[in-house]
Amino acid sequence: MDRVLRAHALKPENFFDVLEERRRGSDISHALRTFSAQVPPVPVSALNRMVQESQYLHYVISEIAAETGEPYECVKDEATSILEEMSQNLQLSFIRLMAFALTKVFKRLFSSIRVNEDGLARLQQAIQEHPVILVPNHRSYIDFLVLSYIMFTYDLSVPVIAAGIPLMGMSLVGEVLRRSGAFFIRRAIGSDKLYWAVLSEYVRTIVRTGFAPLEFFVEGLRSRTLKSLKPKLGMMQMVLEPFFKGEVYDITLVPISISYDRVLEESLLAHELLGVPKPSETTRGLLKARRVLEENYGCMHVYFGNPVSVRELAEGRIQRGQYNLIPRDLPLKLSANLQEFVGDVAHLVVHLQERGSVLSPWSLMALILLQNPDDLDWNVFIQKTLRLRTLASQLGAQIDWPAQLSDLEVMSSSMALHHAVVQSENGRVRLVEKEGPGPITQEEAVLRRASSVLMCASYRNQALHVFTRPALVAAAMAMAPSHSKEDVFGRFRFLQDLLANEFIFIPGHTVQDFEEGCSGLLRCGALSIQDHALSVIGEAQDTVVFLSGILKPFIETYQVVLEVLGKETFQTFTEKRFVPDIRAATVKLILSGEVRSYECISSDTLKNALSALVRMEAASKCQVADQIEYRVNQNVLRRIRDTLDGSVASEVPLYSRL
Amino acid sequence: MASNTDISEHQRSARRRLRIIAGHLQRSEQDGAAALSAQECKAETPRPSAAKGTAVPKRRQEIMKWNGWGYSDSRFLFNKKGQAEFTGRRYRLSGLILPSLKDWFEGTFGANLQHKTPATASLSVSAVPPPNLNELLVEELKAAGVALSSNPEDRVFRSHGHCLHEIFALREGRIGRIPDMVVWPSCHDDVVKIVELASKHNVCLIPYGGGTSVSSALECPPEETRSIVSIDTSQMNRILWIDEKNLTAHVEAGIIGQDLERQLNESGYCTGHEPDSMEFSTLGGWVATRASGMKKNIYGNIEDLVVHIKMATPRGVIEKSCQGPRMSTGPDIHHFILGSEGTLGVVTEVTMKIRPIPEYQKYGSIVFPNFQQGVACLREVAKQRCAPASIRLMDNEQFQFGHALKPQVSSIFTSFLDGLKKFYITKFKGFDPHHLCVATLLFEGDREKVLQHEKQVYDIAAKFGGLAAGEDNGQRGYMLTFVIAYLRDLGMDYYVIGESFETSVPWDRVLDLCRNVKERIVRECKDRGVQFPPLSTCRVTQTYDAGACVYFYFAFNYRGLSEPIHVYEQVEHAAREEILANGGSLSHHHGVGKLRKEWMRESVSSVGLGMLKAVKDYVDPNNIFGNRNLL
C-alpha cells in the first residue's frame, strides 16, 4: 500500500474545459455523434438473468426459505422484484438524450468543467485491460451526471452507477437515471440478507463480466460538510470479491476527485448540519430547485486519479488460495484478513481522492475568514490568503489560481460568486448573516450566525486534508510534555485516534502520517529535527500556530462535548437526545462567551465526537427498549480531557514503531 | 462420411499410427563401448518374449540428440529459402515444407531469421568433470556382471531431463553436476544387487528411464558429494508374460512406450497408455511420476492401469502378494511407489492391464465460437460421462499455431483454416477467427458404439454453439502431438525459449484459471523486460468428473535480456503461484521433482509431508536414492 501511495505522488497536470467546445459547437451533434467506446459485452437482460440464475443466489434463497419456512419460489420472486427495483437499464440512446440536455444545463450552471485529460487517457487504457471501478468523492447530486457526461464526451464506456434509492423515487427522473446507467440501492444494505445477496451478486456480475465501468461513492453519502467521509465498506467488498475469488485477473480502481467552486446544494448544507431537515428527493423538490439554475456556480474540477491495481495492493497481503477448498459461490462471510484489506483499500481510495482534489481560491479564503470571523481588512485578507496559498502549495496541494488574473481579481471574483456568504464593505470583509423575519431570540441569533459559519466552513473543509497531518503534528507539539519525537508522536497518535472520524487516515498508517506531517513542516521551513527532537524554527512560529489553529474548531468541539458529558446530568443519555441537548448546552456556552467557535454546534462534528468517545471507551452504547442509550465512563472521559488539555501524559506511545 | 469407416481400413490406420509412434528404427548396432559388459540375466523369471528390436539403444546418443529433443535425424530448420522444414523420415511431417511457420514464428515472437543463437555443435569432453568413482563398488558390480560405463557422453546424457534450463545449458555447452557412472541392469535381480552394493558402499543412485522428465527430477543435486550412479533401465525392456484370461501383462519397467504398444499389438493387445512422450518414456518412469496418457478416458491413468508393482529398495523388495483387482489392506502401498520419483527405489517389474486392440478408431473435431463455450461443452461431456478416448480443447492462439504448421502438400494436412473458409460463409458465420477455438476428438471401440458415441458428443457440442469440423482436422491435431516437442529446439536457434506446464483444476475454475495464468505470464514478461509479448496459450487436455487438466505453453523472444533463463524461471514461478492461487494443483502428471518442491508443504500439508518423509526415512534411511525430488 505504501508502494502504491508513493507511486501515486501527484504530478502537475493540465486541465481542460469540457464545456468550451460545447460553447462553440453544436449540442445536438455532440449528442448524436458516433460513440466509439466499448459497449457492454452482454445485454442488460442477460446480465439480470445471470444474477437470477447464479448459484450464489440459489444458495441464499434456499437458506432463507429454510430459515423462514417460506416456499423457495416465494423467496425467489422476492429476489426477482428486488432485482427489478435495483437494476439499471443502460441505453446509449438515452445517454445521448441526457448528453444533449446536460450540455444545456451545465453551460448555464458552470463557467467551466475542467478535467485532467491525462487522467482520461489513463482511464481509457485501463478500461481496455481490466474491470474498472470509478470511485468519485460525493459532494453534490450532480456528481455522477457530470462524470457520465465526461465519459460520453471523451468516448469512454459510460459507467453504471450505484445510486441511492431516494433518487429512484422521483418518478420520471428515476427512469431517466436508470436508462443512463444508474442502479438503485437502499440505505441499510447490510441488514436484509436477501437484499444484500441480490445486490452483491448484481455488483459482482457487473464486475465479472466487465459489463461497464462501475461507479460508486465509497463515502456512501453525499458529504454535507464537503469533507471526506469515513468510507463505507459494503460496496467496496462486493466490488473486490471477484478479485479475491480469482474471477477476474485484476480490478482497477480509479479515484476521482470532484471539487466545486460552489456546490448546488449550498443552501442546504448548513441547514442539514443545524438539524433543519432537508427536503426529500422528490421530483417536485428538484423542480423547485429550478431556482438553482439561475445562479452561477463557477468552475468545477474533476481529477481522474491514477488507476490503482487491486492485484498490486493485494500482493503479499491476500491469499486468494483461501477459496480453494470451498465452492466460491457459497454465501460466506469474508475472512478477517480480507475484511481488513477491504477497509484499507477504501481508506486508501479516499486518501487518493483527497490528494487529487483541486483547491479553489475560495476554499483558502474561507479558511482565513473562519480564523478571523468578526471582520477583516481586505488587504490583510489578501495577504493572509496569499501566504496560505504558498503554504498549501508547499504542502503539495493542487490549486486552481488563474494565472492570467491579478490576485485581487481572483479573490474578488470568488467573493462575487459567494456573495451569499461573504461581503465586503468599506474595505472590511465579513460573513453575511441571513436576514430572517421579525425579532429573534438570542439562541436563534446564534443559530443564524452558525449557519453562515458552517457554510463557510464547508468550503474550508475542501482544503483541510492538505493541512491535516502537519497541523496534527503542530497541535501535538503544543500538547506534548516535551518536543522529543517520542512525546510528540504519542500526542499525534492520540489526536489522530480521537479525530479519526473527522479526517480520513489509512488504518495502521500512523507512523507514515506522522512522518508526512513532519516532512510537510520541514518543507515549509517551520520545523527542524535534530537528535530525535523536533523544534520550531523561530521565525516560523506563527506558521505552526496557524496550522494548529486549523484544527481548533474541531478540538474545541470535542472539548465542549467532553465538558458537557462530564456533568452529572449526562451520565446516561439517549441517541436521540444527544445532539439537541449538547447543542443547547453549547449555545449557552457560546452566549456566555466560554466557547468561541460556532462550529461547535455542527451536528456532524458532535456525532463524530460521540463515536470517537465510544471507540475510545469513554462511552458505551446499549439498546434499552427501542432506544439506543449511551453511558459515560467518567474515568476514561477525564483522562481524554486531560490529555487534550495537555495536562497529563497519554499512555506510553508506541514510538518503537517509528 | 460412411465411405471411410471401413473396419479393416481403420484397423490399418490404427496400426499405421502405432508404427509412426514406434518410428522406423533399425535394430541398433551392437554396443561398441568397451566399458559395457552386457550379460544375460541370471534370474529365473520366465521369459517368453525376449527384448525385440527396441527403439532406444544403450548408447542413446547414437540416434538421439544430446542437447535437444528426440531423434538426431528429426528436427525443424529454416532452409536457405527461409522456409521451415522438418527433416528425417520418421513422422508424417518429415521431409515436408511448412510455408506458414516462418511468418507465424516471426509475427508471434518478433523473432528474426537473421538473429541466430545456434547450439554448441558437439559435446566438449573437456567440459565434463572427471567421474568420482567408488572403486570398490565398480569392482563388485563388474564381478556381478552388471554393464556399466563412465564415458562422458553416457554420463552427460543421463544428467538431465527436458526442462528448458537443462537443455539451454547443454546447448551452451555448460555441464554441471552429472552422474559419475551409468549402469545398465538387465533384470530385477541385477537391480537388487545394485541397490545392495550401493547401500553397502554408500553411493547415491538415480533411476533413469526415458529421460523425458520435465521437473528437474533427473538433475544431480549439486551438493551431493558421494559418487552418483545412474541406473539406466533401458535393458529391462521385456514383456515377461501376457495373461489373456485376466487381460494383464507382466512387463519389465524399462520398456519404452512405443515398444510396449508395438509388442502388445503383435498379440492383438494394447495398454492404451499413451502419454505424449511415449516414444521415449518408460513404464517405470510412468509409475514413478504418476503419468497420464492421452486416452485415459478409456484406459485410465497409470494408477488405474497397474495391477502389481515390484520395486527394489535399500530395505528390500516391496510388492503385494496377489493380483486381486482391489484390496482393503490398509493404505494402498502402490501409492507410496506411484509418484515416488526415484526417491525410494527402482521399479523393476509391473503387471498392468491390457485390452484388445479396438476394432475401430475415429478422429473428429469441433469448432467453438470461443473458449468459454468450448469449456462449457467439455464440462457437459464430463457430466454425462461420455468423453471420447481423447478430447482436447485448444484456445485460439493454439488454433492459430496449429495452422502455422500446415505443410505445403499433403491431403490430410489441408489447412484447417482453408477448410474452414470453405464453409465459413455458410456455416461459420459469426465465428470470429480471433476467438474461435477447436476441440480435437478421438473415439475408439466397436464401430457401432463409436458412431453412436460420436453423435452424442456432437449433439452436446451443438448446444454450446460447436460445429463439427471434420475428421482430418482432428487427426492432424493428434499427429502434431509428437512433432511439437521438436519445435522448442527451433525456437532456441533464434532467441526463443519456452516450456509447457500443466495443472488440474475443478470445473468451475477452469476458465478463471486459464485467463489469469495466461495474463500473469504476459504481465510478468512485460515487467521483466521481455521486449515482445510472449506466446501464452493453453488447452484443456483431459476431463474428469470433478475437473480438468489444463496444459499451458509459454514462450518468448529473449533478445535484449542478459539472463533469459533467470527471467524464464521467474515467470514460470509466478505462473505456478497463480495456478495455486486459482485452485489449481501443483501438478496433474509432470510431477514435482526439484522444480516444484518448494510448494509441496503447501500442497499436501505439513502432516502430509511428514508422512512422506517418514516413509522415505524408513525405506531409505541413508538416502541412497538421493535425487532429492519431492521432499
Ligand SMILES: Cc1cc2nc3c(=O)[nH]c(=O)nc-3n(C[C@H](O)[C@H](O)[C@H](O)COP(=O)(O)OP(=O)(O)OC[C@H]3O[C@@H](n4cnc5c(N)ncnc54)[C@H](O)[C@@H]3O)c2cc1C
Ligand atoms: C514432450 C514431452 C511430452 C510429455 N508428455 C507427457 C504426457 O502426456 N503425460 C505424462 O504423464 N507425462 C508426460 N511427459 C513427462 C514425462 O514424459 C513423464 O514424467 C514420464 O513418466 C517420465 O518417464 P521417463 O521414463 O522418461 O522417466 P525419467 O524422465 O527417466 O525419470 C523421471 C523420474 O522417475 C524416476 N524413474 C524413472 N524410472 C524409474 C524406475 N524404473 N523406478 C523408479 N524411479 C524411476 C527418475 O528417477 C525420475 O525421478 C512429457 C514429457 C515430454 C518431454
